[in-house]
Amino acid sequence: MSKKEKIIIGSDHGGFELKEVIVRHLEGWFYIDNVGCDSDKSCDYPVYGQKVAGKVANGEGQGILICGTGIGMSITANRNSKVRAALCLNEYMARMSRMHNNANILVLGARVIGTGLALDIVDVWLKTKFDGGRHQKRLELIDKAEHSKY
Numbered sequence: 001m002s003k004k005e006k007i008i009i010g011s012d013h014g015g016f017e018l019k020e021v022i023v024r025h026l027e028g029w030f031y032i033d034n035v036g037c038d039s040d041k042s043c044d045y046p047v048y049g050q051k052v053a054g055k056v057a058n059g060e061g062q063g064i065l066i067c068g069t070g071i072g073m074s075i076t077a078n079r080n081s082k083v084r085a086a087l088c089l090n091e092y093m094a095r096m097s098r099m100h101n102n103a104n105i106l107v108l109g110a111r112v113i114g115t116g117l118a119l120d121i122v123d124v125w126l127k128t129k130f131d132g133g134r135h136q137k138r139l140e141l142i143d144k145a146e147h148s149k150y
Protein backbone atom coordinates (compact mmCIF):
# COMPACT_ATOMS: atom_id res chain seq x y z
CA MET A 1 0.00 0.00 0.00
CA SER A 2 1.33 3.43 -0.94
CA LYS A 3 1.57 6.13 1.70
CA LYS A 4 0.92 8.86 -0.86
CA GLU A 5 -2.60 7.78 -1.80
CA LYS A 6 -5.60 9.51 -0.26
CA ILE A 7 -8.68 7.78 1.09
CA ILE A 8 -11.81 9.86 1.45
CA ILE A 9 -14.11 8.20 3.96
CA GLY A 10 -17.62 8.97 5.15
CA SER A 11 -20.56 7.39 6.91
CA ASP A 12 -23.89 8.07 8.50
CA HIS A 13 -24.65 7.16 12.13
CA GLY A 14 -25.20 3.50 11.16
CA GLY A 15 -21.64 3.29 9.88
CA PHE A 16 -19.95 5.68 12.29
CA GLU A 17 -18.36 3.12 14.59
CA LEU A 18 -17.00 1.01 11.72
CA LYS A 19 -15.74 4.15 9.97
CA GLU A 20 -13.66 5.07 13.00
CA VAL A 21 -12.20 1.53 13.15
CA ILE A 22 -11.30 1.70 9.45
CA VAL A 23 -9.72 5.16 9.87
CA ARG A 24 -7.48 3.80 12.66
CA HIS A 25 -6.66 0.73 10.53
CA LEU A 26 -5.53 2.85 7.55
CA GLU A 27 -3.87 5.76 9.36
CA GLY A 28 -0.15 5.79 8.71
CA TRP A 29 -0.59 3.95 5.40
CA PHE A 30 -2.76 6.50 3.61
CA TYR A 31 -3.71 10.14 3.88
CA ILE A 32 -7.20 10.02 5.35
CA ASP A 33 -9.86 12.63 4.57
CA ASN A 34 -12.65 11.85 7.05
CA VAL A 35 -15.69 13.87 5.93
CA GLY A 36 -17.93 12.71 8.82
CA CYS A 37 -20.31 12.04 10.34
CA ASP A 38 -18.75 12.72 13.73
CA SER A 39 -20.94 10.70 16.11
CA ASP A 40 -23.56 7.97 16.21
CA LYS A 41 -26.30 10.62 16.42
CA SER A 42 -28.92 10.13 13.70
CA CYS A 43 -28.03 11.90 10.44
CA ASP A 44 -28.72 11.65 6.69
CA TYR A 45 -26.54 9.32 4.61
CA PRO A 46 -26.95 11.29 1.32
CA VAL A 47 -25.06 14.24 2.85
CA TYR A 48 -21.92 12.17 3.43
CA GLY A 49 -22.37 10.00 0.35
CA GLN A 50 -22.45 13.08 -1.86
CA LYS A 51 -19.40 14.61 -0.15
CA VAL A 52 -17.25 11.52 -0.76
CA ALA A 53 -18.60 11.03 -4.29
CA GLY A 54 -17.79 14.63 -5.20
CA LYS A 55 -14.20 14.40 -3.96
CA VAL A 56 -13.61 11.07 -5.69
CA ALA A 57 -15.12 12.45 -8.92
CA ASN A 58 -12.66 15.40 -8.62
CA GLY A 59 -9.78 12.95 -8.61
CA GLU A 60 -8.80 13.59 -4.98
CA GLY A 61 -8.51 9.89 -4.12
CA GLN A 62 -10.36 6.66 -3.58
CA GLY A 63 -13.48 6.52 -1.43
CA ILE A 64 -14.96 4.41 1.32
CA LEU A 65 -18.61 4.84 2.38
CA ILE A 66 -20.43 3.08 5.19
CA CYS A 67 -24.05 3.07 6.29
CA GLY A 68 -26.24 0.45 7.96
CA THR A 69 -26.81 -1.71 4.90
CA GLY A 70 -24.53 0.01 2.39
CA ILE A 71 -27.52 0.37 0.08
CA GLY A 72 -28.33 4.04 0.68
CA MET A 73 -24.69 5.03 0.24
CA SER A 74 -24.45 2.99 -2.98
CA ILE A 75 -27.54 4.59 -4.48
CA THR A 76 -26.32 8.06 -3.49
CA ALA A 77 -22.74 7.74 -4.69
CA ASN A 78 -23.65 6.16 -8.02
CA ARG A 79 -25.75 9.22 -8.95
CA ASN A 80 -22.41 10.90 -9.66
CA SER A 81 -21.48 9.82 -13.19
CA LYS A 82 -17.76 9.68 -12.40
CA VAL A 83 -18.30 7.29 -9.51
CA ARG A 84 -18.27 3.52 -9.61
CA ALA A 85 -19.34 2.61 -6.09
CA ALA A 86 -19.38 -1.08 -5.18
CA LEU A 87 -21.20 -2.54 -2.18
CA CYS A 88 -19.06 -5.50 -1.12
CA LEU A 89 -20.11 -8.22 1.30
CA ASN A 90 -17.00 -10.37 1.03
CA GLU A 91 -13.41 -10.37 -0.25
CA TYR A 92 -14.39 -11.91 -3.60
CA MET A 93 -16.75 -9.04 -4.38
CA ALA A 94 -14.08 -6.57 -3.26
CA ARG A 95 -11.48 -8.14 -5.58
CA MET A 96 -13.86 -8.33 -8.56
CA SER A 97 -15.14 -4.80 -8.05
CA ARG A 98 -11.59 -3.63 -8.71
CA MET A 99 -10.43 -6.14 -11.34
CA HIS A 100 -13.58 -5.97 -13.48
CA ASN A 101 -15.40 -2.76 -12.52
CA ASN A 102 -12.53 -0.48 -11.49
CA ALA A 103 -14.62 0.65 -8.52
CA ASN A 104 -13.45 3.97 -7.11
CA ILE A 105 -15.62 3.83 -3.98
CA LEU A 106 -15.94 0.83 -1.66
CA VAL A 107 -19.28 0.67 0.16
CA LEU A 108 -19.81 -1.34 3.33
CA GLY A 109 -22.90 -2.21 5.37
CA ALA A 110 -21.94 -1.97 9.03
CA ARG A 111 -25.09 -3.78 10.18
CA VAL A 112 -24.56 -6.60 7.70
CA ILE A 113 -20.95 -7.68 8.18
CA GLY A 114 -18.63 -7.89 11.18
CA THR A 115 -15.64 -5.66 11.81
CA GLY A 116 -13.02 -8.32 11.03
CA LEU A 117 -14.55 -9.11 7.66
CA ALA A 118 -14.95 -5.40 6.90
CA LEU A 119 -11.24 -4.78 7.48
CA ASP A 120 -10.28 -7.76 5.28
CA ILE A 121 -12.55 -6.40 2.53
CA VAL A 122 -10.91 -2.97 2.82
CA ASP A 123 -7.42 -4.50 2.55
CA VAL A 124 -8.28 -6.65 -0.47
CA TRP A 125 -10.04 -3.75 -2.20
CA LEU A 126 -7.12 -1.36 -1.68
CA LYS A 127 -4.48 -3.74 -2.96
CA THR A 128 -6.35 -5.04 -6.03
CA LYS A 129 -5.82 -3.31 -9.38
CA PHE A 130 -8.03 -2.97 -12.46
CA ASP A 131 -7.57 -5.65 -15.16
CA GLY A 132 -8.34 -3.28 -18.06
CA GLY A 133 -8.78 -4.89 -21.51
CA ARG A 134 -12.33 -6.07 -22.18
CA HIS A 135 -13.44 -4.58 -18.87
CA GLN A 136 -12.36 -1.09 -19.93
CA LYS A 137 -14.64 -1.35 -22.97
CA ARG A 138 -17.56 -2.27 -20.71
CA LEU A 139 -16.96 0.73 -18.45
CA GLU A 140 -16.96 2.92 -21.56
CA LEU A 141 -20.34 1.42 -22.49
CA ILE A 142 -21.69 2.49 -19.09
CA ASP A 143 -20.47 6.05 -19.68
CA LYS A 144 -21.94 6.03 -23.19
CA ALA A 145 -25.32 4.80 -21.94
CA GLU A 146 -25.44 7.77 -19.60
CA HIS A 147 -25.59 10.13 -22.58
CA SER A 148 -28.07 8.12 -24.66
CA LYS A 149 -31.85 7.95 -24.42
CA TYR A 150 -32.85 4.57 -22.97
Ligand code: RB5
Nearest residue numbers: 014067068069070071072
Ligand atom coordinates in the same frame (compact mmCIF):
# COMPACT_ATOMS: atom_id res chain seq x y z
C1 RB5 B 1 -30.08 4.39 8.94
O1 RB5 B 1 -30.99 3.91 9.88
C2 RB5 B 1 -30.07 3.48 7.71
O2 RB5 B 1 -31.25 3.64 7.00
C3 RB5 B 1 -28.85 3.78 6.84
O3 RB5 B 1 -27.70 3.62 7.61
C4 RB5 B 1 -28.67 2.92 5.62
O4 RB5 B 1 -28.74 1.57 5.93
C5 RB5 B 1 -29.46 3.29 4.46
O5 RB5 B 1 -29.41 2.66 3.40
